[in-house]
């Protein structure tokens with residue numbers, strides 16, 4: 001089992017359990033009082049009750065202890081998330097409107113599909129060439145923003161083979177909800193075969209340097225979307241051709257069908 | 263302004279001063295009329311944004327295109343968020359009921375600066391008009407989300423500049439109102455009303471107003487920088503020009519986190535009014551509740567970083583912000599415990615406002631408790647920017663502040679309009695609202711934990727079941743809301759006349775006629791005890807007639823001057 005996933009889920013279950021107990025307690029007390037001390041059942045209110053120091057202390061101190069425990073649980077999982085194993089393999093992740101680009105240590109690149117070997121620690125360097133995106137793999141409970149102008153980090157352990165979703169979790173414009181991908185975890189041998197195959201995709205096609213100024217996509221000048229960085233382009237989104245046009249990108253078809261409507 | 267016998271006898275709704283008809287409203291300096299004008303505008307925007315919410319849910323009914331295209335969806339959630347936050351929830355309780363009730367509850371004839379009060383209403387309207395104009399000019403409705411995160415907000419071709427400007431202007435309206443309330447509370451309390459004899463609603467407004475005055479300028483500057491960045495590329499935030507996008511997030515949340523307390527503290531204030539009234543007994547832990555408002559306001563300044571746990575902020579600051587976030591939960595918890603304890607050994611008259619408050623306590627507790635999941639670092643990293651967060655903030659903002667706005671409308675309706683509504687229908691409507699609300703928003707928590715990101719136009723097939731349930735919930739919720747407003751509207755037109763004190767409330771607004779006369783009080787009352795004492799009178803309504811004024815209990819000079 002993946003350690004981060006386990007720590008996050010345990011911390012979640014701990015917090016939710018305490019929360020449910022508190023919620024049920026509060027709600028039950030409230031409903032009970034409303035019936036027990038209704039006008040009919042209790043015509044004369046007890047005016048002498050205006051507060052109680054003992055209770056105030058009690059219901060300050062107990063919650064403080066509870067939340068400190070929750071804090072600690074959360075912190076424990078976080079420490080694990082930030083504790084990147086020194087010999088983890090490195091993948092560079094670049095977010096670009098609206099697809100993911102991956103680069104391996106041997107310069108092999110891939111779009112949308114992140115192929116990884118099973119049972120390995122993998123470290124990611126996260127970058128963006130345009131706006132903020134967020135690299136999110138729900139199955140591994142990890143997420144970190146890709147912020148232009150800086151590099152963020154993330155790691156997880158690829159425990160079991162399988163295919164998992166990658167989603168962009170920071171709103172980044174029109175096709176934010178199509179900025180999806182897959183983590184494909186293969187047995188190590190298959191992975192090595194894949195990663196050492198000669199790259200057919202030229203890197204410069206997909207990721208270019210961040211353009212300056214107000215870069216907006218505009219219906220009239222589609223061709224400028226991928227032009228060089230010095231040009232200020234107007235990009236209005238609906239009618240733009242998506243920059244992704246790779247056979248292996250999973251979501252492209254869907255995106256295209258939407259575009260046709262306009 | 264008008265004086266003489268008329269002004270303290272004729273209802274503020276009927277009184278005719280220098281201006282008549284519509285001008286009598288648009289140029290009024292009366293805090294009650296200004297409060298009502300806010301009410302009209304705020305309800306209008308609430309309905310618009312609610313409709314947008316329904317449309318969003320309709321779009322999410324099925325994967326792929328249901329009723330709109332992605333860019334439309336993006337503008338719709340932006341607009342929904344901007345309207346709900348800046349035009350509804352921030353001004354709702356303070357600007358409407360704060361304006362109306364604050365002076366009456368502290369025994370004053372008006373707020374300290376009536377002209378400034380009217381000015382702030384016009385600022386609100388100006389901001390609203392800018393927001394509307396922004397939809398139809400430039401590149402069309404903004405599509406950045408209500409958070410305007412850079413660099414997207416700098417690069418978007420939509421009319422983000424004007425929408426930002428609208429939020430900027432609305433901020434000033436908020437600052438001016440806050441300033442007015444702080445001065446009013448300091449200077450215009452009736453003789454004998456010490457700080458700890460002040461009702462808890464004014465206490466809550468006091469804490470809120472300080473946040474408005476101190477925090478809002480930060481968002482003003484931040485939004486102004488976005489405009490400059492868009493127009494001139496000054497490069498404060500844009501990384502490609504050497505700026506820092508994270509800096510924007512810090513500035514934005516330094517305001518916007520305290521802003522969530524601008525939204526919720528006034529609502530908590532009304533809870534503390536309604537509970538003692540219908541319990542027929544003093545509130546439990548008056549001082550703790552009053553002080554915890556200030557506590558929340560203070561600690562609330564120090565936790566903004568919990569919105570940025572995945573932004574790439576340093577690990578150390580994430581840990582510190584997480585710890586502080588948990589601490590701010592404490593005063594909120596203390597309030598909830600005190601409210602429930604108030605019901606103990608009370609003599610409870612069950613009625614609509616109380617029912618809404620009970621609904622509030624239940625729903626808001628869920629909102630607060632799910633906040634703990636977001637405060638803990640490891641779990642937040644998983645669920646932040648997913649539907650979990652959307653669920654959480656609807657539970658606290660809508661379930662907290664929104665439902666309390668409904669409770670407030672029911673509680674003070676007889677006082678504001680002098681009419682009674684049907685209790686039975688109000689209670690049925692509230693039940694429908696509770697069911698619809700939970701059906702609509704509870705699935706969000708599950709979706710979020712499953713990994714459904716927010717602001718998604720489309721979704722993966724595994725999420726559909728919960729989305730369908732949620733959309734059906736939105737229909738139930740809206741039926742309840744429409745039913746509730748229908749009941750109030752009917753009461754407004756055809757309802758029976760309300761007595762002066764229909765609920766047996768103990769605070770000053772229940773000691774003046776319904777609706778109150780223009781100048782609220784014939785004479786400024788004298789206060790002799792706490793606000794929620796049920797077994798003996800704590801206000802002297804006619805100190806002059808009882809010879810008190812001659813005895814050295816002076817009407818404060820401020821009170822006279824202010825009017």
Ligand code: HEM
Nearest residue numbers: 312315316318343346351407408659660664716717718736
């Ligand atoms: C009347 C019923 C309502 C419905 C059906 C509704 C529905 C929604 C939906 C579907 C979203 C988009 C979630 C996402 O994809 O991120 C949303 C966002 C939001 N809602 Fe509501 N909502 C309602 C009422 C409210 C109320 C009363 C408030 C405020 C008090 C509110 C404040 C917000 C905010 C601030 C956002 C975030 C907008 C953004 O992402 O920029 N909503 N709502």
Ligand SMILES: [Cu+2]
Nearest residue numbers: 168170172176
């Ligand atoms: Cu995105």
Ligand SMILES: [Cu+2]
Nearest residue numbers: 518519566569
């Ligand atoms: Cu916050």
